[in-house]
Amino acid sequence: MSDIGAAALKFAFVAAIYAVVIALLGVRLRRQEMIRSAERATYGVFGLVTIAMVALLYALLAHDFRLQYVASVSSRAMPTFYVIAALWGGQEGSMLPWLWLLAMYSALVVVQNRHRNRELMPYVISTLMTTTLLFLAMLVIVEDPFRQLPHAPRDGQGLNPLLQNPLMVIHPPNLYLGFVGFAVPFAFAIGALASGRLDTQWIRSIRRWTLVAWLFLGVGILLGGQWAYVELGWGGYWAWDPVENASLMPWLTGTAFLHSVMVQEKKGMLKVWNMVLIILTYALSIFGTFLTRSGIIASVHAFAQSSLGPYFLLYLAGILIIAVTLLVKRLPQLRSDHRLESVVSRESSFLFNNLFFVGIMFAVLWGTMFPILSEAVKGVKISVAAPFFNQVNIPLGLGLLFLSGICPLIAWRKASVRNLRRNFLYPFTLSFVITAALYTLGIRHVVALISFAICLFVFGTIVLEFYRGTRARRAVSGGTIWQAFVSLIRRNRRRYGGYIVHFGVVLLFVGITGSSAYQIEQNVVLRPGESARVGAFTLQYDDLTRMIESTHEAFIAKLTVGRDGKYLTTLYPEKRLYFAQNQPTTEVALRTSLFEDLYIIMAGFEPSKIVTFKVFVNPLVFWMWMGGLVMVMGTVIAIWPERRPSGPGRQHTAGQVEMTAIQGTN
């Protein structure tokens, strides 16, 4: 079976090369059949890569330890669920699922555009297939998942126990879906540039693709943070680690792109800027992959130094050169259709928000790359620690949050300043009143207060928007408040879905503020029977027991937790020793509530059963994950397809123009 998989990959390699060549030939020679052939080749690549995936999956499940990869990431004792996850949990494996996703996306794009965007598609296909080639080359030449060992070991090494966690199963795929997802908008951008079809048609075609990629990337980042929090045991969720930064940067420019694209759709402005943004977003996601996999920067995501680095860099340099050349060539055709009418307009607030996003991205890039740059320039590595990132990004992040509150209050084109001031008043008052209340209740941390104030302000503007919109809707078509509300959202999915996403961001900020500003960290050393007090909690250490499971040996401490004299819960922090590994792992004991998390690890124990516990009280963490969920909901609403109106005689032209009925606004 694995031989079939290996052959499939090699055939896919050939097919991808063919697709690139024939697509470009077809558009040059103006022969439709060549382009159709390229489409078939794209489907072929998808089919072949799927066969390879199935072959590898089969090998994993059948414990075919003759394959080096299977032997290094799985073992007989591993639960089936994690054996499947080992497909992406290792160095070699994680390229194949990525490749498969890319191949699937490419095939999907081709199917979707069978009768549309005909001028762009040859270039789109060749761009996507070139990217596919990158991964295929790495898989076939450097890190073959089907490489065989001289003789099959009896059992595999098994996956690092830290990775055996449901979060770890979904975190990489989400990130891949995000990274790979941006290849599609990028391919269309190249298509628009290469073909000269620079109107907003390419932007409309990629809208949902971009949103989906952005959504998955965002979810992937949050899941990574959640995994770090629950699994790693240092009490936090984000360390400004280079690999974390690598995933954040494309997300930042991607978010900027999502906003500025609306300006181009409505007014035909910022065309060059949008091109730059999508190229940057895609380049950053490839760069992020490179940072993660090449081991070039020391990180807790310590993939071994691999030889994949040069491939990524070469590809990155190649696409940047091509993209920038095309962009410069088409510069004259990318002039704005309209001018900015007023600084007090939604267009300009989007422009400002873009500057913030790019600013934060640049700060993160600077901090992440500084060690390498300084080594190249000065010969000595200078490291940038977490305080830098926090110092720079907190003010910028808060500024951005504030903007997201003001922006809904401003009209497109030109807002009346008097109206703006009046609209500003309600949310501002709400924010002021509640912040003052918080202050009197004892919240004195300055940055936390500012953050909460802004969060409340933004929340106020969102509520106001929904209120006004519902009222306007009712004025036009009557009905109950609920009917008007639902109808409002249905007809303006993008706008109101967006507001819901902003609300999710507010919750995220609330969670981050609480857990950053008011975290309690305490070490307690206890004998069995002793108690300690941390924050408002009383912890009584009952006993330490030793258990032997099939895969590991565990030392489990029993802690009875009380609050205000009443019993709350029992927590069991553990230290585990997996038989296949020879290091201990720490299992965090976590109790979550709406107000705070109680987070406990065993820092060490003695044969006398004396245990040192490290205890954290992290306020408001729940709201971070809640915020993430709300963001997902909002994005789904924004993506949800609207009923296509069937008007007679609407399509005269070879390319379809997306006609939306006179219903919704954005």
Added chain:
Amino acid sequence: MTAIDVAIICLMAICVVVGVGEPLVRRLSYRPHGRECDNETERLLLQKEMLYGAIRDLDFDFQTGKVDQKDYTELRQQLEREAVQILRQLDAVDPLVAFDNELEQQVLALRQRRTSTSCGSDRESCSSCGTPLEEDENFCPFCGQALRLS
């Protein structure tokens, strides 16, 4: 590598080659990329869409209180003028679109007349919120107050 493996691999290769080569052999008829006329029509249609979108946005922004009456009337007239222009251009370029657009033109012209005349002094105001109104308005666009039925 067993014999079955070899057979499957050969089968794979054949399928791919056949699937990929078939369009070349069949030689689809050559369809020329858009004529100049088509491109122009498409460009104008896109512009029309953009303008309609802008009008919708403006109406909604007015209804939700972000634009005051004066700015609203001013901007809307401007947009309607541009829209009528585009429609006329479309007429000239593509006669097929003409019938469709005639109706739209009439509606726009009607609205244009209405907005320009209602700029006069005989305008009523909403009794509840004081927003100046146009003729035959059933609901106040700002506060939703039901008015006299016309």
Added chain:
Amino acid sequence: MSKQHVKLSIGVMVIVTSVAYLIFSGATGSTMYFLTVPEVQQKLTALKGEPVRVTGKVTEDPIDWDMRNLSLAFVMGDGQSRIPVRYKGVKPDMFQTGADVIVEGRIGHDGVLAASVLMTMCPSKYQEEKSPGL
């Protein structure tokens, strides 16, 4: 419309300058040299009291882990060079003789690196590690 453009440009410049200022002031505060153990030994006197980040391996010298005070004393080295380290915090699970470590802290007058951050990586090459470090 150039009045609007002027206002816009001012807004843009304000934002860009603030970002640049933040980056600059943040960078001058939180940077430190990232050195190997031999490099540290070379510049030992100059580095005393300065924040520094060092990479090396845990040597075979005795490791003292005081569990009750969460104090870890060990020696990190690279070839012939050695540096004693004292870290206050939880001993990372990956930590053992031979492990690659990255340490952040200051070197005291006694020549001991007082570490505030300790990151560990597994000595084996084929496994990816995500180690609880901070």
